[in-house]
Amino acid sequence: xxxxxxxxxxxxxxxxxxxxxxxxxxxxxxxxxxxxxxxxxxxxxxxxxxxxxxxxxxxxxxxxxxxxxxxxxxxxxxxxxxxxxxxxxxxxxxxxxxxxxxxxxxxxxxxxxx
Numbered sequence: 656x657x658x659x660x661x662x663x664x665x666x667x668x669x670x671x672x673x674x675x676x677x678x679x680x681x682x683x684x685x686x687x688x689x690x691x692x693x694x695x696x697x698x699x700x701x702x703x704x705x706x707x708x709x710x711x712x713x714x715x716x717x718x719x720x721x722x723x724x725x726x727x728x729x730x731x732x733x734x735x736x737x738x739x740x741x742x743x744x745x746x747x748x749x750x751x752x753x754x755x756x757x758x759x760x761x762x763x764x765x766x767x768x769x
Contacts, residue, residue, distance in 0.1 A: 663689055667698055673707050684711040692723060697730050 664685035668676060688711065692698070713719045756762040 660689060660693075663695055663698065666695075668711065670698070671704070671707055671711060672709070675709075677710070681711050684715065688714055688723075692727055694730075697727060700730065701726055 661682075664682050667685045667688065668678075668681045672681060708714075708719075714723055756765060
């Protein structure tokens with residue numbers, strides 16, 4: 656069976672599992688995770704969890720999948736700044752807007768203007 660980027664698997668395992676590593680099981684889970692999220696930069700920049708999971712199987716649970724998908728979307732965001740220039744001339748005509756009376760006295764004096 657062809658292994659998928661074995662060094663990346665080892666990196667993921669060493670980053671998230673701190674004690675009692677079951678290497679064969681964790682390698683299989685890491686390979687499944689790499690099929691979905693293949694970028695080394697993604698795994699390197701992925702923030703550490705508050706409490707390290709006992710196994711990479713946590714990433715296969717619904718909350719783990721949601722965490723990975725959210726972080727992968729944030730990782731793939733593109734923040735390119737585009738410059739827009741405004742023309743010095745007006746495009747349309749100004750619109751006249753009647754002001755609403757703010758006080759009762761203004762309402763009595765000027766009546767209803769719409």
